[in-house]
Amino acid sequence: MDVDATTCGETVGRLARRFGLSRSALLYYHRIGLLVPSMGGDGRYRRYTQGAVDRLEQIVRYRAAGVPLADIRRILDRPADGLAAVLENRLEQLNVAIAGLREQQRVLVELLRSEGVHRSVGVMSCERWTGLLEAAGFTHDDMVRWHADFERSDPEAHREFLEFLCISKPEIEEIRAWAAKLGGGRRGAS
Amino acid sequence: MDVDATTCGETVGRLARRFGLSRSALLYYHRIGLLVPSMGGDGRYRRYTQGAVDRLEQIVRYRAAGVPLADIRRILDRPADGLAAVLENRLEQLNVAIAGLREQQRVLVELLRSEGVHRSVGVMSCERWTGLLEAAGFTHDDMVRWHADFERSDPEAHREFLEFLCISKPEIEEIRAWAAKLGGGRRGAS
């Protein structure tokens, strides 16, 4: 198939299009040594062999998870070494970043209200949430017990959920405190 | 009080500490002309007058919402002009950014699973969520009606919530589609 040395492998522009990347991204990966193509017969044009394409596939996958290029390089060079650590690290970073953006959202909604701009943009609020649950037949007691369950079974996710409702940090801690107190007695299996 | 020309206003380090900023941040604001102190009597040291302090307070507030410095400058120079537009624009950006990070989270959880790393980190999942609701006495029918209500009353927030559960985009659209179909008939006031 690809016996001819000059036409062996793909050119940079073609490869970029195939993976939905920009040409300059691939040039950059070459410059930092993350993805090095062979330079063809005369050493003038980049040629990406099958091995390079496979490697790029990996790179794209990790990039879609927001893993920085330096970490990707480490993973690809010795996968056994730090793969799990890198991925879990990134997950933790993501949680922190999302919490930060939620906080910005909260501040922003506050600013919009104090500035008198009303426009009911697609941001969740605590009131809207409880309204929906009530409309579905949830009583106040149900919600209290539900928070307790949630806090007991997965405290981190419970915190994240409260952040999703755009509740301020001190209020979140308050809710979690009484939820944890109530959640002491466990009931039912699973 | 502050009649003495040489001691009028605060120094940069002191002001930075008071606002929880770094000294270099204030130097930067000066360089780009966002917050210009008077240069004291001899023009050697920065002196921040009360007017500058008030301005900094505004800057810090908008920064806490992630508004870029260029936009903050525009807002402070003519507030009537583009304040609402800038803030709403930022809110939209935040929604996009959060959705992007959620997507990264989903990809990451997928990667961790395919790589065989199990560690039940604090990420919400659809199964865990329905499990919690069932434990609180919610039936499958209740959930269906609840999604329909949610989609009808605030489609954007509904989408955000489904993203929070780390559901993939096609599945989200599927759920919203049947929820919208069911939600056609409205019931009850408010």
Add this chain to the structure above:
DNA sequence: TTGCTCCTCACGTCACGTGAGGTGGC
């Protein structure tokens, strides 16, 4: 011959952080 793709610099991005190397005030 006309486009299309390819190439290599070099600079810009955003909001600072981090030294290096030196001076002023209590």
Add this chain to the structure above:
DNA sequence: TTGCTCCTCACGTCACGTGAGGTGGC
């Protein structure tokens, strides 16, 4: 006199994007 704070460059960050200016292959 000793620290503390102040000062001004100048370079680094992260992952590319964007020209400028020029060449190769169908």
